[in-house]
Amino acid sequence: MKAPLTRQEVAKHASEEDLWVIVDHKIYDLSDFVDAHPGGSVVLTQFAGQDATQAFYNLHRHDVLQKYSGLCIGNVEGEKPEVIDPQPGDLSQVPYAEPLWLTPQFTSPYYNDSHRRLQKAMRVFVETHVTPEAIEKERDGTSISQALIDKMADANILAMRLGPGAHLHNRKLLGGVVDGKDYDYFHDMIVSQELTRHNQRGFQDGNMAGMTISLTAVRQWANDQELRERVTEEVLSGRKKMSLAITEAFAGSDVAGIKTTAQLSEDGKEWIINGTKKWITNGIFSDYFVVGCKTAKGFSVILVPKTDDVEVKLIKTSYSTAAATTYIEFNNARAPRNHLLGEEDKGFVVIMSNFNHERFMMAAMVGRWMRTVLEECLKWSHQRLVFGKPLISQPVIRFKLAKMISLVEANQAWLEQTVYQMNHMPYATQSTHLSGPIGLLKAYATRSAHEVADEATNIFGGRGITQGGMGSVVEMFHRTYKFDAILGGAEEVLMDLGVRQAMKFMPKAML
C-alpha cells in the first residue's frame, strides 16, 4: 500500500499502460488488469486517472472490489471510504435485509441469547467455509467435498439439521454456543436460514439435504435400536451419506401410486427390492436410501444399503448437478429384515410424519432467499442510474419493493409463529395440528417467491436474466425458486392438505 495520494497524483496515471482509477475514495492500479477486465479495456481507459465511483456502482456488485482488493494501492489523501465493506459474520445494514429480530431497533419475544450466539456463529461458519465451495460447486456441477462434510460434522451442523432431539444431547454445537439440550426449533430455523445465505440453490440441496429428510425417518421409525444408533453415528460423523427415495417417474406427490416393490426372501431374512426412483436428491453419493415400497398389503418404508444391485445415474435439472439429483434402479437389491422403518404395510404414516420438518425447513429457506433477493433489489435500485437518477426515484420501483417487503415480512412472521407452536406442541400432536398449517406456510412461501422472483427480475432487467455478475442472485432465484414449489409436496397438494386438515376440525353444528 502506498501512502495516501492526492487526486492530482492519480490524474497523472491516465493511459492504458499506466491506468489508475478512484472508486469510493480508494485508488486502484488497473494497469495489469485492463486486458483481463470482463467489461473490456475501452471503458476502463475512459476513466483512467479519474474518479470512477458512480460508473463502477452503476455496473458492479460491491463484492467485486473485495475480490480484487489486491488492485487497491491506497486511499485518496484526506478522504475516507464510505461504502461498508462487509466482513464474515456481519449483519447487513440494508433495511429489511435481516429479519426484525436481528435489526437493532426492533425486539422479539421469540429469541434468547443462545439463538443470537448460534446465528452469529453460523453466519461466520457459512461465509468462511460454505460459501466459497458453494460458488465453485454450483459452477462446475460436482458434489460437495468430504472436507466440508467433515468440517460440518465436527461443528455438529449435520446433527443440528435434524432438528431438536436426543441426538444433540452431549454434543458441542458449533464450539459450544448452544447446549444440545436447549436446542429448539428456533435454533433449527436459524441453522436453515443461515445455511441458505450462500445463494447457490443447487449446492444448497447438494449440501446433505438428503440426510436431513431421511435420517429423521430412521431416528423416529427404526424398530432396531442398534441399527438406529449405528446409522445415526455413521451419518452424523460424515462417514456415510443417505437420501430419501420416494418419488418415481410413476408417482410424485401421489405417494400411494408408487410401483417399487419389496418382498421378503424365501427364508424371511431379507427384503428384496425392485423398481425405480426419480429426482432423488444426493442419491448419486448415498450409502443408504430410505425407500418407499409397495408390500403385500400396503406401503412400507425400508432402509436400503447401496450395493451393486442399486444403480444410480445423475439427472440434469435446471439447477446445478451439484445437487446430485439422481435416477435410481433397484434390481433385486437386498436389505436385512430389521431395516423396515415403522410397521409393514403401514409406511404412509412414516412418510407423512417426516414431511412436516422438511416443509418447515423449506419455508424457512425460501423466506431467507426472498429476503436476500429483496436486499439485492434495494441495493441495486439505489446504485443503478436510469434517466440520470437512481432507479429508486421511480415510483413504480418503490411499488415493487413495497410488495416484496410485505411478502418477505409476512412469511417470516408466519414462520416464527409456526416455530413457536412447534416448540410448544408434542411431536405426535404436531402431525394432527400443524401439518396443515405447515403445508400452507410452505405453499405461501413459494407463491410469494413466484411474485418476488418476477418483480426482482424486472427491476434488474437484462442482468436479472444473466448468469454471473451484478444480477447473479436474482437470476439464480428466478431460475430455481420452482424447486421449492415442487419438492416436498407441490403447492396444490399442500394447499389442499391445509384445507382438508381444517375440515377435520369443523364443528358439526355450525350453521
Ligand code: HEM
Ligand atoms: C476496480 C475496478 C474494477 C474492477 C475490479 C472491475 C471488475 C469487473 C468484473 C469482475 C466484471 C464482471 C461482472 C461482475 O462481476 O460484476 C466487470 C464488468 C464490467 N465492468 Fe468493471 N471493473 C472495474 C472498474 C470498471 C470501471 C471503472 C468501469 C467503467 C465504466 C467498468 C465497466 C465494466 C462493464 C461495462 C462491465 C460489464 C458489465 C455488464 O455487462 O453488466 N468496470 N468489471
